Amino acid sequence: MQIYSNWLGVKDKYHKLVLGLGNFDGLHLGHQKLIGSLVQKARAIGGTPAVFTFVPHPMAVLNPQEAPPLILSPEIKQKMFADLGVEVLIMIPFNIEFSKMSPEDFITTVLHQHLGVHSVFVGYNYTFGYRGMGTPELLKEYGRKLGFEVEVISPVTHKNKPVSSTLIRALIAEGNITGARELLGYCPVIEGEVVYGEQRGNTLGFPTANLQPGSDYIVPSNGVYSVKVKVDHDLFLGVANIGVKPTFHNNSIDRTIEVHLLDYSGNLYGRKIMVYFIKRMREEKRFNSAGELIAQIQKDISEARRDASG
Numbered sequence: 001m002q003i004y005s006n007w008l009g010v011k012d013k014y015h016k017l018v019l020g021l022g023n024f025d026g027l028h029l030g031h032q033k034l035i036g037s038l039v040q041k042a043r044a045i046g047g048t049p050a051v052f053t054f055v056p057h058p059m060a061v062l063n064p065q066e067a068p069p070l071i072l073s074p075e076i077k078q079k080m081f082a083d084l085g086v087e088v089l090i091m092i093p094f095n096i097e098f099s100k101m102s103p104e105d106f107i108t109t110v111l112h113q114h115l116g117v118h119s120v121f122v123g124y125n126y127t128f129g130y131r132g133m134g135t136p137e138l139l140k141e142y143g144r145k146l147g148f149e150v151e152v153i154s155p156v157t158h159k160n161k162p163v164s165s166t167l168i169r170a171l172i173a174e175g176n177i178t179g180a181r182e183l184l185g186y187c188p189v190i191e192g193e194v195v196y197g198e199q200r201g202n203t204l205g206f207p208t209a210n211l212q213p214g215s216d217y218i219v220p221s222n223g224v225y226s227v228k229v230k231v232d233h234d235l236f237l238g239v240a241n242i243g244v245k246p247t248f249h250n251n252s253i254d255r256t257i258e259v260h261l262l263d264y265s266g267n268l269y270g271r272k273i274m275v276y277f278i279k280r281m282r283e284e285k286r287f288n289s290a291g292e293l294i295a296q297i298q299k300d301i302s303e304a305r306r307d308a309s310g
Contacts, residue, residue, distance in 0.1 A: 001082040003089045007052075007114045014088060016047030016118040019111070022126060023165075024053055026071035027080045029185050030123065030156040030163045037153060038121040039085035047118055050088035051081055058094050060216070068169060069218040071184075073191055076274070103134025107142045119149040126152075158183055175221035175280045187228070187276040190217055190257075194268040206297050208241075208258040209268045211275065219257065220277060222284045226304035229261050230274040237262040237308050239300045240275060243284035262301060278307055 004010055011017070018038045024031045035051070042049035055074055059067040072080070074091070081089055092098070101109075106129050111117050120139060128134035136152045143150040155162035163183045171180040172188050180188050192213035209229075213219065222243035229238045240259045259275055281303055287293040 001078070001087055001089055003078065003091060005091060005093060007090060007092075007110055010088070010090065011114060011116040014048040014050070016042070016045055017050050017088070017115055018042040018045070018047045018119045018121070019115065019117045020049075020051045020086075020121045021128065022051075022053060022123060023057060024051070024077065024081075025057065025068070025165045026168050026184060027077060027084075028156075028163050028165065028168055028183050029158070030153070032084065032185060033156050034121055034123060034153040035081070035084045035086060037151065038119070041119055041121075041151070042087075045118065048088055049086050050090065051086050052090045052092070052115075054094040055091050056094060056216075058099065061094050061096065062099060067216075068166070070216050071165060071168060071172070071188070071218055073214070073217065076189060076191065100130055103129030103138055104142070105129075106134065107139065108146070112142075112146045112148065117148045119151060121151045121153060123153050124155055169218050172218050172220050175223050175225075177220065177225065177277045177280050187278060188218075188220070189274055189276045190219065191272060191274040192257075194271055194273060196269060206260045206294075208260045209273060211257040211259060211273065213257065219255070220280070222255065224281045224284060224300055226278040226281055226300075226307040227259060228276040228278065228308075229259055229264075230276070231261075231264070231266075231268065231271070236264045237304055238275070239281075239297070239304050240277070241284065260297070260301075262304070278304075281307075 018041050020034055020038045022031065039049040057067055057070065078089060111120065120143065122136050122139060124136065126136055136150065140150045157163065161167065168180050168183050177188060190213045192211045194209045195212045196210065220242055225240045227238045227240045229236045238259050238261045240257060242255065242257050244255060281300055287296065
């Protein structure tokens, strides 16, 4: 997959561009339906499957206080695009100047003149251009005038609700990993650098990797989770604790993410790892002694192994 940060010259490199428009945070089942449709279309006509998106999320520029936490990092999202069959990814740096472009200018200048799109695929609720005034209907109108096709993808529903990034964020935030997995089509994942913590895991006999994800990403609610951890190209089972470690801290508000990798030995400090959440096993709670905590951790590990084998 080729990645571009602007649209200049793209038209001359690729034949019959079939382009998906959107933010695609989470690349959930609805997004996967859209991308699957455009990839199928591109293959049918001998064209090039492509995606046009922005970085950062437009709300992070226009109204940072209201910007939603992200479900996926750009790096994970890029790999998933490639795995879904996208061959060209146009990731435009979003800024105030671009936000002032009218929907009509975006269609005529960017999509038609510079990209020469053959087909455009959007979701049913897609908006674009200045103040989000562009709609799928406007795209269809201009497509008829300028000679490109527009496909509007209907929503994917789950339990009578449209699958959406907003709903998935809410599920992850409340620790409903099972619900989020159903809408994403994969395990929620965070990545980050392993940093030095309090080293208490070593003294308890369960060394942990203290993860520092970016502050812009959604993190599940406090609790204990069964997880899988990717270190380079290897996967390990694990148990993750998200919270404030109430057994050792009174009234702390500083959340930490600690992951105990099963069947792993080695130094992870300074390395990036990916943590895939399988299930929330229990809430975080205060224990009366380190011995009680150790006994509970052993139970958590047994449950995590059962989750993986089941």
